Amino acid sequence: MSAPVSAPVAVTVQSRPAPVHTVAVYAFDGMAPFELGVVVEVFGLARPELADLLTAPWYDVKVCAERPDAPLNAVGGFQVTTRHGLDDLAAADTVMVVGVPDPFGGRVSPGLVAALRTAHERGARIVSICSGAFALAAAGLLDGLTATTHWRYAGLLQQRHPAVRVNPDVLYVDNGPVLTSAGSAAGIDLCLHLVRLDHGARVANAVARRFVVPPHRDGGQAQFIEAAVRPVEEEDDGIGRSMRWALDHLAEPITVPLLAGVARMSDRSYLRHFTARNGTSPMRWVVSQRIAASLPLLEAPDGTVEEIAAAVGFESAATFRHHFGRGMRTSPTAYRRAFGRTAA
Known part of the structure; x- marks a missing residue:
């Protein structure tokens, strides 16, 4: 006698949710808060108004320091404390260095350099704002590439890192996995460019409107005169x-x-x-x-x-x-x- 044939079982296969893109930003003692705030504002602010435009989740932002939970002094007389360290920085999808403590001093934290190299080898996107380009250059990530920084530091960056082609006349430079921007407000332009790369022009324009800035500015650093x-x-x-x-x-x-x-x-x-x-x-x-x-x-x-x-x-x-x-x-x-x- 043959065994009864079982009815087919319906199996529901759920699609795997898209991964959240992690943005890690480097914080340090003595930092100016503007550039750090720009990164947190662009990538870390909840944006329910974009729900109908997004095809992928918004970003997850981690502010990272060399010593987690240790207070960092910021220009203006206040302190910042973060629970994330350089391991989190090295593991992020996008790593952002918004400055270094002393561009003229010449020393970049060995721990930061190591984290940048690790992230780069993993295939992370590495980004600098203002004097943060000195950290990327110290890690060797700008050798043979065109890069920019604040016009005040451009000559020094070129002198200290002759393998880098420094262009002081642009707002930002996109080299694919490595991007650099000029000083302060040019970081907004670069952050919006990253949003445009990840989510398209409509989303970037919406973020720019909420940020109350133009979605794109032409010209170079000279326009800031x-x-x-x-x-x-x-x-x-x-x-x-x-x-x-x-x-x-x-x-x-x-x-x-x-x-x-x-x-x-x-x-x-x-x-x-x-x-x-x-x-x-x-x-x-x-x-x-x-x-x-x-x-x-x-x-x-x-x-x-x-x-x-x-x-x-x-x-x-x-x-x-x-x-x-x-x-x-x-x-x-x-x-x-x-x-x-x-x-x-």
Whole structure:
């Protein structure tokens, strides 16, 4: 007599959740808190407003020190204590060094150097802000690469590490697994660039809006002699009104007389007030907003460069490519290749 045949058993296979990307940032005694705060703000702040945009979990941030639980003095008279050490730093997916205690002194912590080398050998992304480039250089991670740091330290970094090609004129340099930025506020630009790499332009733009900074700034460190471009404020003044109008009409022809008319000002007065307020000319600001608007379109699988150029208000694809290259240091096609999403 044959054995009864069992009914098939339904098995539910659950997909494995995407791993959380860990960002570790180095803290040290005597640090200036701004750069550390930038990293924690960008990557560590809960962002429920991004839930519909994210396809992967947000970051997990660990502030790491050479001696966990030992108070670290920060500029301004307060202290920071963290429970994470250099082992956590070396094990992170992205390692960020936001400075070194004394760039002019020449000594970088051997423990930090060892942790950076370990992380790099594991395939982690290594990032510096401001004088943190000295730690990456001391670990040998910048040899043969182009790098940047605060303009004040650029000559010293080049002198001390001749195998590094120091470029003092840019906001940040992306060498793939190793990235460096200029001083202080340029760290915001680099952090937003990392978010753009990981989650796309729409998410990076949303973070920039909450951070109240432009999603992308063109130019180099020299622009900081003047005021950097500021986001549109909510006050109902003429300049702010014209900027909000421009953002709603980017695909249309925009001229200074048209903006001045919206602001109810003469052309000459509008140019003077706009530049004093924003640190750049009205049309250069419009170009930067059109470039920013083009990024999510380039990431989408449909639409030619010519169509995208027209959609954001450039008179031709050639003009779009020219301004995009100047602002983004790459071409629209290369950007799409790097960040574009394929059709399902």
